[in-house]
Amino acid sequence: MHPTDRLQGETPERLAERFGAALTLPEARRIIAHVVQRGGDSLLGVQQLRTTARKVVEAELPVGQVTVVERRASQEDPFVKFAIALPDGAVVETVRIPLERAGRYVVCVSSQVGCAMGCAFCATGMMGLSRNLEAWEIVEQVRLVATELRASGEGRVHGVVFQGMGEPLHNLDNVLQAIEMISNPCGLAVDARNVTVCTVGIVPGIERLASMRTRIRLGISITSAQTALRRSLVPMEGRYPIAEVVAAAKRFHERSGRLVMFAYALMGGVNTTDAEADALAELLKQMPARLSLIDWNPVAGLPYRPPTAEERDRFHDRLAGMGVPVIRRYSGGKDIGAACGQLATESKRKTRPRHGHPATGMGPDSGGAGPGISSDPE
Numbered sequence: 570m571h572p573t574d575r576l577q578g579e580t581p582e583r584l585a586e587r588f589g590a591a592l593t594l595p596e597a598r599r600i601i602a603h604v605v606q607r608g609g610d611s612l613l614g615v616q617q618l619r620t621t622a623r624k625v626v627e628a629e630l631p632v633g634q635v636t637v638v639e640r641r642a643s644q645e646d647p648f649v650k651f652a653i654a655l656p657d658g659a660v661v662e663t664v665r666i667p668l669e670r671a672g673r674y675v676v677c678v679s680s681q682v683g684c685a686m687g688c689a690f691c692a693t694g695m696m697g698l699s700r701n702l703e704a705w706e707i708v709e710q711v712r713l714v715a716t717e718l719r720a721s722g723e724g725r726v727h728g729v730v731f732q733g734m735g736e737p738l739h740n741l742d743n744v745l746q747a748i749e750m751i752s753n754p755c756g757l758a759v760d761a762r763n764v765t766v767c768t769v770g771i772v773p774g775i776e777r778l779a780s781m782r783t784r785i786r787l788g789i790s791i792t793s794a795q796t797a798l799r800r801s802l803v804p805m806e807g808r809y810p811i812a813e814v815v816a817a818a819k820r821f822h823e824r825s826g827r828l829v830m831f832a833y834a835l836m837g838g839v840n841t842t843d844a845e846a847d848a849l850a851e852l853l854k855q856m857p858a859r860l861s862l863i864d865w866n867p868v869a870g871l872p873y874r875p876p877t878a879e880e881r882d883r884f885h886d887r888l889a890g891m892g893v894p895v896i897r898r899y900s901g902g903k904d905i906g907a908a909c910g911q912l913a914t915e916s917k918r919k920t921r922p923r924h925g926h927p928a929t930g931m932g933p934d935s936g937g938a939g940p941g942i943s944s945d946p947e
Contacts, residue, residue: 571600574629574630575630575631575633575703575705575718576601576604576605576626576630576631576633576705577604577605577632577633577704577705577708577709577712577750578633578703578704578705578708578746578747578748578750578861579596579601579603579750579827580596580601580629580750580753580755580756580917581598581600581753581755582594582597582624583599584597584601584630584785585597588622588626588629589626590918591621591622591625592622592626592662593622593802594615595617595620596615596618596619596866598755599615599616599617599618600612600615600618600626601750601755601756602755602756605617605654605708605750605755605756605757606755606756606757606758608716609632610632610634610713611626611627611632612626612632629756630902633656633705633706633802634656634705635653635654635655635706635709635713636653636654636934637651637652637653637654637657637713637762638652638653638654638660638938639651639652640652641831644728645669646667646898648664648666648667649664649665649667650662650663650664650665651663651664651665651710651713651714653709653710653713655682655702655706655791656733656846659682659699659700660682661679661682661706661710661733661734661804662680662733662734663676663677663679663710663713663714663733663734664676664677664682665677665714665717666730667726668727669878671724672723672724672725673724673725673727673728673730674714674723674724674725674726674727675720675726675727675728675729675730676710676711676714676715676728676729677729677730677732677733677764678707678710678711678729678730678731678732679702679707679710679729679733679734679735680701680702680707680733680734680735680736680737680740680743680744681698681699681700681701681702681735681739682696682698682699682700682701682702682734682735683696683698683699683734683735684696684697684698684734684735684736685697685698685736686736686739686740686769686803686804686805686837687804688769688792688802688803688805689801689802689803689863690792690802690834690836690868690871690873691868692871693734694851695737695868695870695885696734698735700740701715701735701740701743702735702740702743703743704743704744704746704747704750705747705750707743707744707747707751708747708750708751708756708757711726711729711732711751711757711759712757714726715757717882718910721758726757726759727759727763728759728760728763728764728765729748729751729759729763729764729765729859730764730765730767730788731744731764731765731767732765732767732788733768736769736771737768737774738766738768738771738773738775739765739771739774741774741777741895744766744826746780748764748766748785751764752764753837754899761783761784761785762784762785762786762827763786764785764786765785765786765787765788765830766778766785766786766787766788767787767788767789767830767832768787768788768789768790769790769792769803769805770789770790770791770805770806770809770813770814771805771839772809772813772814773811773819775787775817775818775820775821776820778821778825779817779820779821779823779824779825780824782824782825784827785827786824786827786828786829786830787821787825787827787829787830788829788832789814789818789829789830789831789832790803790832790833790834790850791811791816791831791832791833791849792833792834792840793811793840793845793848793850794845794848794849794851795813795844795845795848796810796811798845799811799840802840804838811852812852813854815852815853815855816855817835818831818856818858819855819856822857822858824854828857828858829856829859830858830859830860830861831853831858831859831860831861832861832863832898833860833862833863834847834863834864834865834873835862835863835864835865835875835876835880835881835884836873836874836876837873837874837875837876837877837880838874838880840881841876841881841884843883843887845884846878846884846887846888846891847887847891849888849893850888850891850892850893853893854892858894859894859896860888860893860894860896861895861896861897861898862881862895862896862897862898863897863898863899864876864881881897882937885897889923890915
């Protein structure tokens with residue numbers, strides 16, 4: 570048994586294939602439904618499961634255990650943030666996001682403990698990267714929220730967005746495996762079309778998704794359409810320039826038929842100029858897309874500010890005037906540190922020197938996967 574293997578990371582089909590004649594596919598389906606849908610912490614309650622099959626599975630694949638160590642509900646809006654302790658003591662954060670239609674929720678999940686992208690404006694990057702999450706640890710984040718919603722009668726999980734801690738495309742194997750379970754009818758039964766994977770722009774990962782002709786959605790954090798500014802805010806720009814990222818996103822759209830969701834975090838005095846709006850419109854004219862503008866959310870220790878209403882409106886109207894399909898997105902949970910760009914376990918935050926941006930004195934050293942993707946799946 571691999572030390573990271575747990576039942577929550579296996580689809581019924583993979584489980585049955587793994588154990589061969591010792592476990593039938595119907596038995597595998599009952600096991601996964603018992604553990605993932607109903608939250609069973611052992612296999613003793615699985616109906617119509619042979620004792621020999623139960624014992625062989627138990628010997629190789631235990632039920633993974635995580636613990637909610639903190640639950641914080643926003644006093645401003647119906648957002649809830651969970652701090653979840655993993656078996657090795659690492660803690661990740663997960664957010665329950667309400668949709669406009671009552672009773673429907675999206676779960677914003679983490680894919681890594683920390684993040685290595687180094688974005689200058691994001692709290693997660695202040696942690697550094699500790700490790701990738703296993704597929705089952707991602708699944709458990711969604712399962713815990715789904716279980717709470719079911720118990721309270723508040724509703725159900727309608728969608729999942731990989732926009733929490735970490736860069737999903739740097740852990741793509743485990744992310745894709747988790748999505749299989751999240752969307753499996755015997756798992757959490759979330760329609761894959763309502764799953765969004767967000768990235769700062771890891772081109773090989775985007776190309777891989779495009780080659781799969783997947784049903785999931787792709788979200789990309791732009792931050793700036795101007796090379797020098799974006800590189801100071803998103804160091805990965807030096808490896809994957811935004812023009813190459815958009816070209817890869819276009820191929821994803823062409824092969825999947827899915828509209829790519831572009832996000833733009835507005836930082837007052839940094840990326841809200843007319844020149845930036847013009848560059849952004851030029852960048853996005855190559856493909857059908859939807860652009861979401863979201864105010865940068867304050868993070869202690871970072872020298873940025875949200876835009877003023879005048880900056881925001883001018884930027885939005887200039888883009889709209891050039892024909893860009895642009896909307897403004899609300900980011901809730903600010904009072905509990907659950908808003909886009911704010912996720913980071915306090916004990917793991919690091920203070921890093923910031924080398925000043927030539928125009929702003931703001932620097933390029935840490936961050937996470939990127940804010941602003943719509944939380945309202947189609």
